[in-house]
Amino acid sequence: MMNAIANSPGDTLELASGQILAILAPHAGRSLMLETAARFALRGPVRVLDGSNHFNAYIVARSIRRFTADIDSALARISLARAFTCYQMEALLAAAALLVQHQPAPAPATLIFDLLATFYDENVHLVERQRLLLLCQRYFRAISAHSPLLISLRPASADRPDQQTLLDEMLAFADDIWQAEAPAAPAIPRLF
Amino acid sequence: MMDGAAGSSFLGWVMDVFETARQGVVLWFLSEDGTRCRLTQPFPVTFYAAADPARLQALQHELAQQPIKLCTYETQRRDLFINAEIPVLAIEVEQTIQQPLLFQRLSQAFPDITFYDADIQLSLRYQARTGVFPLAYCRINADANHVVQSIQPLDTPWELDPPPPPLRILSLEPDVNPVHSEPTELLIRYEKHTGRIPLQPERPFIINIASILQTYDPDILLTNWGDTWLIDHLLKLSKKWKIPLPLNREPGRGVARRGEKVYFSYGQVIHRGQQVHLFGRLHIDRCNAMLWGDYGLDGVFELGRVTGLPLQMSARVSPGSGISAMQMTTALHMGVLVPWHKQQAEDPRSALSLFYGDQGGLVYQPTIGLHSHVGEIDFISMYPSVVVHFNISSETVGSRSPQAELIPELGMTIDRTTPGLVPLTLQPLLRKRIAFKEQILTLPEWDPLKKRYKMCASAHKWLLVTCFGYLGYKNARFGRIEAHQAVTAYGREMLLAAKDVAEDLGFEVLHMYVDGLWVRKPGLKTVHDFQPILYEVSAKTGLPISLDGIFRWVAFLPSRRDECIPVPNRYFGVFQDGTIKIRGIEARRCDTPACISGMQMEVLKLMTKAASAEELPGLLPQIRALLLKRLSLIQQRVLPLEEYLVTLKLSRTLEEYKAPNTPTAAALAQLQAIGKSLRPGQRVRFLFTLGNPGVHAWDLPGMFDPQRLDVQRYKILFLRAAFTLLQPMGFSETGLEDWLFGRERPSELPIDTFRRVGQHLLPAFGLQESV
């Protein structure tokens, strides 16, 4: 099912264990994901796996600051690991899936930033990327059984059918998909 | 050559090793007596597979079906990242040449199996097993069929003065760059012969080339644009006129081509043309060699020797591939598995740690202005030294060993007791570079060794500079972000430690830039005066440090946009020995026309006469005369046209230029109109002209009338470049013009640093605003 999300969805998104939620948006919904990470970090542990250097901690810190002065504690509740290749993303998810089963409650919310960025790299055979993505999906199931899971995806380039194939596989896999609306007109129109 | 009953024993140099169809490997060998021989040697190759037993069984089954000779056995090998021995299946292939294809088939059929040591360059395997590397001096015993019975290296890659191989080198240079226009003749050089052969008529030309190849029989074919044009052109003519061209020595082999590449490296677009490799003879294209201008043929030989990559490859590869090759050789020596893909990902850490870890070196804003009594001290190869000194390697960072210590700032541990793979790889290289630098400092100018050492040192420099970045490169097999971050973290701490030492000793720190410090203390004049600070910094950090020089005077410049804002690494100065050092100013940029950078260098040369900052204003009359003379030459359009050329490196294609009116886009469009297209990474050259579109691409055919030059535009560039040099003496941009053209002369020239009282602040607090 496809839902539309507004531009400030931090409050609207409710995540629950057992459900795999995906966001499809330009830039893989970067600001929305950062805002979500901040909101979750106010409440408890968060696990962020970043597929394309998206985790700008300055922005997260500023979001947290709106609610508490104790930024460092909230940031310390976010655990971060970055992947720069699809092999690394697979390895990160494998480790997370293993860990989640042995972690004491409450299990951290898991946010995957721009999952497909590393998979869109055509230097790796599509068949190989599909194999790795399938493994990743297995880990998503394992993780979501214990913890809320949110995955952000970026649209495929129009001239890259391989990207579309991978994206379709993820869209078919997710239980629920939220798609960003086209960006609204600027809030305050300027005369000059 | 010594003939014995069993065969022959040779002393000499290995030029190249490559696979052959049925005889293992071929060695092209240059014997001490001048014989060039082709030897063969059986060379079975082993690679490894790891997976659960069921999958390995399936793999064994598949292997049994293969129509090639191989054997398998179960064994244990060390995985660097797991830091333990793991059970693996070894696959030994009898014929060297069959291994890459077998591995390719297996990796497709068994994508879930992890393969190790599967895609290692043959020359590296050969070095790991025999100790023999490109151009190694060695003793070989061969039988009557020229099959190697034994090979023994009498040389190591770390020798400063290896016995020089008496290589025969044939140099071929077209008269012009074929990208720009059609060459008409070839400059040919070998031994003491030099000649020019016209490319037309074709038949005698190709017969001539074939006959030189035949009679001189060179070991190295050194060309300009051989990869991208010349070799293909020769082959085309050879085919057209049916004249056999013995480019290779190896019978039955054609040339090997590798495709062209465009890639990003350190924020720059790099264009590399296609490559043409030969067999039994080495082809090196100066124009496609990575940094030929820096290190030349001596540097290429040195790169081959230390990286272990075949010379035709080491001449062309990026320093990153060189470092990667060296790490693989270390791994093979240590018995550590070389993974095919890097799977190792970052360990999860607190988001808070990102602020500490995700930083580069410390880059300060200098104290703007003109200074005397300044010394520049640099950590020698700081990052490689940090890697070696603190034992930073993928497997040592994050170690759980009880002896592990904490890395400052990062909250990660490091094992400094067991030498890591990366430091083990770098240590001999670093030691050799320091030895070269010491030799360069002590040898007299006339000594030919000095030049060779300089070439070698600059080849090393690139390897060492890259090794750090390579630690953080996503595909580097032994790279790891945590190790990369540890290097910069230690680097920052070491620079701050040096700052503390300098200030404790009463120095003022004017500037710091990653691994260098510019420190001032009035009264200090000699190298001896700086010994205490060097000693203290080295003692406190454990890293080698050196005095790059003492400045007679040095000027740190502000930003172009705002004279109150200092800019890192934009300065010029003169060392006590008269050497000029410039960074970030026009003369240092390759896009500056020669007439402008020439002016800057000439003015700087004049400025070297000042023994201190205080003496500079005394030179102003001479500087003015010089500037006026140079400017008038430019304006009279009497300089050679090349002096007016602007050379820009393309960062994108014509279609990608958003503003079609920029000079670069206009010049590109002119070239495109006559069917010449340039790619990102290549350079476009043009002149500024009057009228529209305001440029003339240099490679357009036909004569150019110098009257079309837009001298006003060159005058602006000229004044800007002159301002850069005179600004530290207190000139404003308009003040400079007034002074230069005799409109007015600044009455007083403030010397020493600018104060932060920006001129614009004064009217800001003016009366009209006060309440």
Add this chain to the structure above:
Amino acid sequence: MGRTLPSIAQVFLGEQEAFSRFRRALRRSDQLVVDDLFASAQKHLAATAYAAHALPFETFLLAMLLEEHKETMRLRQLIEEMLSPTASPSTQEQT
């Protein structure tokens, strides 16, 4: 690999940009003062990066203050020297 966090120079430009509306509405003379304040923060980018503060603007404010205080000290010294021409230049104010 590339960086995940923007460089301190980018962060600085971002913070400056965040106040562009404020700056635009100021009198020209005050705009120049604001520019000067930011310029003084820019002089300490290396230390700000090293500080690794989650809200770097706080460090920028301290850097502005630092430069202001340096200027105050310099002016105070100048005035003291002008008021007592016999005083030795080493007489520094205690702060």
